[in-house]
Amino acid sequence: MITIKDVARQAGVSVATVSRVYNDSANVRPHTRARVQAMARELGYSPHGAARSLITSRTHTLGLLLPDLYGEFFSEVIRGVDQAAQREGFHLLVSSARAGGPSLEDALRSMRGRVDGLIVMSPDLDAGASRRSLPHGFPVVMLNCPPSDAGYDSIGIANYEGAVAMTRHLAGLGHTRIAIIKGAEGNFDAAERLRGYRAVVRDLGLDPSPALELSGDFSEASGHAAALRLHALVPRPTAVFAANDGMAVGALSALREAGLRLPHDIALGGFDDIPLARYLEPALTSVHVPIGVLGEHATACLFAGLRATEPTESRREVLATTLVVRRSCGAQGGPG
Amino acid sequence: MITIKDVARQAGVSVATVSRVYNDSANVRPHTRARVQAMARELGYSPHGAARSLITSRTHTLGLLLPDLYGEFFSEVIRGVDQAAQREGFHLLVSSARAGGPSLEDALRSMRGRVDGLIVMSPDLDAGASRRSLPHGFPVVMLNCPPSDAGYDSIGIANYEGAVAMTRHLAGLGHTRIAIIKGAEGNFDAAERLRGYRAVVRDLGLDPSPALELSGDFSEASGHAAALRLHALVPRPTAVFAANDGMAVGALSALREAGLRLPHDIALGGFDDIPLARYLEPALTSVHVPIGVLGEHATACLFAGLRATEPTESRREVLATTLVVRRSCGAQGGPG
DNA sequence: AGGGAAAATGTAAACGTTTACACGCCGACG
């Protein structure tokens, strides 16, 4: 592999000069610069990233740590982050902390010296420990974490408000027995959405029986399974709020297989408004979450932290959610 | 930031010993090892990736260069690659070469010294130049590139065969005026799919008029636009083959807005079989491409190249495609 | 107890850059 020394020797200058040509282009004579560039091109030289990082302690790389890579939600986050990162000339080191893979802690550890900052999505309520394993003063933005995790910037979404809007909407359509398919145990988003649902059930005097709260884990399969259990309830609920769209998709197919027609026999609502939602039949009423924006804001926030010379107050941003009414809930609203 | 020296000093050993504890665990006394580990934990030490890479010339990172990050196709590729990479303890550096971003060439250049190998998806027919900009002997796997690009391992998919299967299937249902919405200009996959379509049109004596070949660029919007043009043709084609599912989705909504009912008034087929396809109404007949497998095989192939001590023959693998019949084409087959 | 081999540990060079500092050259000014 060809290094800066080779270029320097061939061009008849010192390594410092070659370096200067590649960097701030401090005072270098045009003639010299041209010769160096020509030689570099001829030899096919490009600077060694690791060596550069070592001395500058800048990697021009952002770490993105996600709980999974499956589904449209995460892919949208990646896209949002990549877009914002690329605008600043930064690379993106993506890692998923799936079960079976390295633990969150290991993943963080192995990124030391490879990234300038980190965007971490770790929605587990009890993940405080992992967070503490981060070197202090290292720029981190947490996504969808409990706000209690002070010490880091964080961005969340208005889960509670979204769930309230959805449940109120269903109640407004005349439903009084509204079931919920809950998200993963110990997940902050899931807990907040459940809290919103319960608040409306209480405030509006809807049927509060615990049987209406079905467990799920955000996966399509769990939505399918929950819908089957739900279908067996007597009396059967007339509306279902799935805590994310993935489970709504699973529930939809289960309900249909069970012979129910939506929205006539039962109404369905989801959460996240993934791209797929509008293409379902009937199109899925959902709570829109600006997923791409989430990624972009996180990145912007991280860059702000990177540029800050001294540690700033940790800030929290909450992105608004909006109810998107489509046909699956039986309201008129929304096209296709 | 705390370094190996700090750990060594505090533990009363030399840096070499600390290094040994972290690496091959060559002969180190249990007592010493324990003390070093305890001290490392106490100080919160973790090795600096860049420094390590510099001397070992191993980054434990794979570069993944995609033309875009939008849509389910690419996100599936990422997932497949990540899964295989993580199994070997490798990180993933993702980059998209979107218009507006750095050129493919720049992206490649900026990865020097940051990755051990590269997976590049650059389906442009004339991208030979960029490929040549890669240092020779650097492990690279090309995805969906023309097979003519010798010198690198490559993995493609059976575009031609898939297109033939789809077109034959539509013809088998009685259609004789079958339109195609073509993929992006200068794209290898697009060209192959068109070639398959034309072969069947010729062999089966279908209507060969050029008006039936509508241009598109793989985007949903272009599918929508093409469908509108198609709808205006007289006589109107009775079947449409969209060169990817994204365009099929766009075409579907356009056709429906135009008042046509599928598959009764017009049959529709796609390509790629993205997850969304089965959820459309009517469910989309498509050519299944094992996208995740594509990523996994690419990664496996790359690791093989990494481990090879001496340069091997460049190999090409072609993944089979299979026709998935659903309701959008009017055949009985397939559930939902 | 002394010798020696093997095991454990230390020393220092190397990886490919960036950058503070030193140096030489040139023109302008006194």
Added chain:
DNA sequence: CGTCGGCGTGTAAACGTTTACATTTTCCCT
């Protein structure tokens, strides 16, 4: 004509590791 300042360039140290080689320690054998 000598000095000074600025520009262009070179020299060498530093970044945090790994690892070949040197050195010390351990421990077994006689």
